Amino acid sequence: MEYKPITKPAIEQFAVEPNLGEYDGARQSITWEQIRSELDGHPGGGLNIAYECLDRHLKTNRRDKVAMIWEGKDGEQETYTFEQFTKEANRVANGLRALGVEKGDRVFMFIDRVPECYFTAFGTLKLGAVIGPLFCAFGPDAVKDRLEDSAAKVLVTSPALWEKIKEIRGDLPALKTVVLVTRREEAKPAAGEVLWDDVIAGQSDEFETVNTDPEDYSVMHYTSGTTGKPKGAAHVHNAIIGHYATGKYVLDLHEEDIYWCTADPGWVTGTSYGMFAPWSNGVTSLIHEGGFSANAWYGLIAKYKVTVWYTAPTAIRMLMKAGEAAAKKHDLSSLRYTMSVGEPLNPEAVVWGERAIGLPFHDNWWQTETGAIMIANYASMEIRPGSMGRPFPGIEPAIVDDEGNEVAPGEEGDLAVRPGWPSMFRTYWNREELYDSCFRNGWYITGDRARMDEDGYFWFIGRADDVINTAGHLVGPFEVESALLEHEAVAEAGVIGKPDPVAMEVVKAFVALKDGYEESEELRRELRQFAIGKLGKAVAPREIEFLPGMPKTRSGKIMRRLLKARELGLPEGDTSTLED
Numbered sequence: 001m002e003y004k005p006i007t008k009p010a011i012e013q014f015a016v017e018p019n020l021g022e023y024d025g026a027r028q029s030i031t032w033e034q035i036r037s038e039l040d041g042h043p044g045g046g047l048n049i050a051y052e053c054l055d056r057h058l059k060t061n062r063r064d065k066v067a068m069i070w071e072g073k074d075g076e077q078e079t080y081t082f083e084q085f086t087k088e089a090n091r092v093a094n095g096l097r098a099l100g101v102e103k104g105d106r107v108f109m110f111i112d113r114v115p116e117c118y119f120t121a122f123g124t125l126k127l128g129a130v131i132g133p134l135f136c137a138f139g140p141d142a143v144k145d146r147l148e149d150s151a152a153k154v155l156v157t158s159p160a161l162w163e164k165i166k167e168i169r170g171d172l173p174a175l176k177t178v179v180l181v182t183r184r185e186e187a188k189p190a191a192g193e194v195l196w197d198d199v200i201a202g203q204s205d206e207f208e209t210v211n212t213d214p215e216d217y218s219v220m221h222y223t224s225g226t227t228g229k230p231k232g233a234a235h236v237h238n239a240i241i242g243h244y245a246t247g248k249y250v251l252d253l254h255e256e257d258i259y260w261c262t263a264d265p266g267w268v269t270g271t272s273y274g275m276f277a278p279w280s281n282g283v284t285s286l287i288h289e290g291g292f293s294a295n296a297w298y299g300l301i302a303k304y305k306v307t308v309w310y311t312a313p314t315a316i317r318m319l320m321k322a323g324e325a326a327a328k329k330h331d332l333s334s335l336r337y338t339m340s341v342g343e344p345l346n347p348e349a350v351v352w353g354e355r356a357i358g359l360p361f362h363d364n365w366w367q368t369e370t371g372a373i374m375i376a377n378y379a380s381m382e383i384r385p386g387s388m389g390r391p392f393p394g395i396e397p398a399i400v401d402d403e404g405n406e407v408a409p410g411e412e413g414d415l416a417v418r419p420g421w422p423s424m425f426r427t428y429w430n431r432e433e434l435y436d437s438c439f440r441n442g443w444y445i446t447g448d449r450a451r452m453d454e455d456g457y458f459w460f461i462g463r464a465d466d467v468i469n470t471a472g473h474l475v476g477p478f479e480v481e482s483a484l485l486e487h488e489a490v491a492e493a494g495v496i497g498k499p500d501p502v503a504m505e506v507v508k509a510f511v512a513l514k515d516g517y518e519e520s521e522e523l524r525r526e527l528r529q530f531a532i533g534k535l536g537k538a539v540a541p542r543e544i545e546f547l548p549g550m551p552k553t554r555s556g557k558i559m560r561r562l563l564k565a566r567e568l569g570l571p572e573g574d575t576s577t578l579e580d
């Protein structure tokens, strides 16, 4: 694969001063190959994410450095040095091998942010198998779709989470073993289930990381589109070059940092930046199992002296709601750099950060498919509040029209990126034609609408499709509609994102009932519970409204655009295809 060069002027312009030293002097430019040469590479000649994040540090004085500080939801604390972490991952790799997992097999994780989640991820990668992290707030149908499509061989979960979804087992012939992590609850394994402790019991803490090719698959993240079931964006080991580079130049990670990424590994930020970027840079990373609370979050920053913090707009808006005084109660002086991703960051939030915690939030943009940050407000750069920033050196984004031609600065169009960067997804699992449809005139089309100003800053406008972004998580309306249609009372369903001051959007469903069913508050509640039971709280509609019928095109397609316009009281636009 040919890589675009990262040029020295670009680095000088964007990167953070202390890192620049390394690039002064002899070097005139930096290329992806040079970035790659800062990694070790597998001794066998290949590239493996786990090797770069763990094994290689054992040859240095980072061996005894803390890699992971874990704080459990009940306040428990555990720390693992790079060596201890590697040994745990080695045990898992040996244990999974004993279960019959081979290179290329898919090992999915449906587990809270406990250390075993991270050991599984790296044990699997060491083995050359592919990880599939799932969000714990998914319900059985959402999990089933993903396990079925990927033909996952092993699922690592906890007894409580497994209980929630185990009805799906019979539909998953490829799923050979369910591993139950009994950190919090006891369990008696049934047929096809094993306890985590038994998987790793007696396993050696030595394991020779498999010499994967840079193009071997490493991680799968399912992401939602407008139509059809979620699609598995498949990434390769080569992506670590992008994680490492952006960890260094966008997250501005330095040896002494204590870094905290608040994202869950169920979403791509939680793997690329919750695991790979910090650990490939040899940096100490804080993992917090618990959920959001302003007081707890500030408390964590103060307690662990977090220096670099990567979070998301919904969380920032919730912190804003908690008020400046809540922040001022804590000593947040350790923080030196704060970033945000996943949704548009309101300009007020950038400014609020400065007032409340003494630092502005630096927004950056990327998505599951890009694998790593593409556009950012760098630490050394002047932030333009409301803008996503400027391209990472070596990345070539553009705003293009329907033919894939670049439009003039200031004009709206599709946000596109020139293919060929190391962390780019390589396909949608089993959906090659869908992957092919993402390209136009040599550009990868991201699905976002945006514009670029005269100075090369990119500004987000919205999604080009009906995908809903709720609290930074993408939800496909089709998935929700399909689940509602399984209820006996539902004749038709149309699902939209309804603007929300905190979560940006919430999932709202419009439902038309079958003859013989009456609208009622009780039925509305029942439908919501039904959807939660199938999809989980992360995906199910927050609001349900009954309609006598759906606006449809003459070909029978529900016009979500119209449902949304009506919801917002906006002009209905072109309705020429509307059914009479």
Ligand code: AMP
Pocket (backbone or CB within 6 Å): 223, 267, 268, 269, 340, 341, 342, 343, 344, 345, 363, 364, 365, 366, 367, 368, 369, 388, 446, 447, 448, 460, 462, 463, 469, 472, 473, 474
């Ligand atoms: P995901 O693939 O789940 O990580 O979601 C990626 C999508 O989230 C992007 O395509 C955008 O629609 C949205 N997104 C991510 N970062 C930003 C940002 N900084 N500003 C606006 N939208 C963003």
